Amino acid sequence: MWAKAEWINPTGSYKDRIAAKTMDAAVRCGARGWIGTSSGNAGAAMAAYGARAGLRGFLCVAADAPSEKLQSVAPYGAAMLAMSTLGPPEMDRIEQLALEYRLQLAITAYRYNPEGMAGAEAIGEELADQGAFTHAYVPAGGGGLLVAVARGLARRAPGRVKLVCAQPAGCAPIVGYLSGALDAPVSAACTTTVSGLQLPSPPDGLLAAGAVRESGGWGCAVTDQEAWDAQRLLATREGVFVEPAAALAVAAISRDVAEGRLATSDCPVAVLTGSGLKDLRRVAPAQRPSPGGLDDLGALLAAAFTMPT
Numbered sequence: 001m002w003a004k005a006e007w008i009n010p011t012g013s014y015k016d017r018i019a020a021k022t023m024d025a026a027v028r029c030g031a032r033g034w035i036g037t038s039s040g041n042a043g044a045a046m047a048a049y050g051a052r053a054g055l056r057g058f059l060c061v062a063a064d065a066p067s068e069k070l071q072s073v074a075p076y077g078a079a080m081l082a083m084s085t086l087g088p089p090e091m092d093r094i095e096q097l098a099l100e101y102r103l104q105l106a107i108t109a110y111r112y113n114p115e116g117m118a119g120a121e122a123i124g125e126e127l128a129d130q131g132a133f134t135h136a137y138v139p140a141g142g143g144g145l146l147v148a149v150a151r152g153l154a155r156r157a158p159g160r161v162k163l164v165c166a167q168p169a170g171c172a173p174i175v176g177y178l179s180g181a182l183d184a185p186v187s188a189a190c191t192t193t194v195s196g197l198q199l200p201s202p203p204d205g206l207l208a209a210g211a212v213r214e215s216g217g218w219g220c221a222v223t224d225q226e227a228w229d230a231q232r233l234l235a236t237r238e239g240v241f242v243e244p245a246a247a248l249a250v251a252a253i254s255r256d257v258a259e260g261r262l263a264t265s266d267c268p269v270a271v272l273t274g275s276g277l278k279d280l281r282r283v284a285p286a287q288r289p290s291p292g293g294l295d296d297l298g299a300l301l302a303a304a305f306t307m308p309t
Ligand SMILES: Cc1ncc(COP(=O)(O)O)c(C=O)c1O
Pocket: 013, 039, 041, 042, 108, 139, 140, 141, 142, 143, 144, 145, 146, 195, 196, 197, 243, 245, 246, 273, 274
């Protein structure tokens, strides 16, 4: 399998691609600033690119976002408000406020910001040029990223790559809709702790489901534990530390291999969307190194290796 390295963008996630296009549009249309919503990644990207564009930013963040995500937004100087719910009703109201105050709407969904989302379509275009992939595994929350990847792929390699929508089992409205378990891509509950994918009512859910069906792909839901296991595997085997939302795409590949949906002749690629440094909840402080001195170091090495005689 292959991975698309989106965690190495300047602010640590693929959202930079959307922020660049959004701020470009803001400058071109003479917006007085920007206003958006975020679980953290989009906020950091919009705030950074907004600062470079010289625009004032106003950001509604998910109150339960990992603190590393919120801390990484702070340096750029956008005004932030932590909100306990950030679904379509809040987004619709923010859209009205953007119009009223002549601000660029900086939400990372086609429903609200198609111009900005076009920036992420480059991921699909690049994938079409970068390998003979048979399947693209995309982690989905609002669904916009998947739609963007599908549109980019369709432009450069129509019909070649099947799209697999990877969602946490604790919030999998698009996967549920694709399998026929739900009448609409809307979940009654959201129990996952995977930041970025906690959207029971995804704004681009229908578009995403349509893109998956058109490509001949499917949906795959995995548990949070599977995402954390994949996160650890990527870090310890590959030296790649991504956030749980990104690792979830790799967990979906593992599951599809185990359940026979992927064959050894297939060549899947996972979009690794964000850096592990964005969410350290499962790493620190639980995994702080135990205190020690040089004697302990000697003992550690002696236990790990047999000295040549
Ligand atoms: C790291 C990460 N991966 C995937 C996604 C999912 O993108 P979308 O909401 O467009 O489906 C997000 C969204 O915030 C994210 O932050």
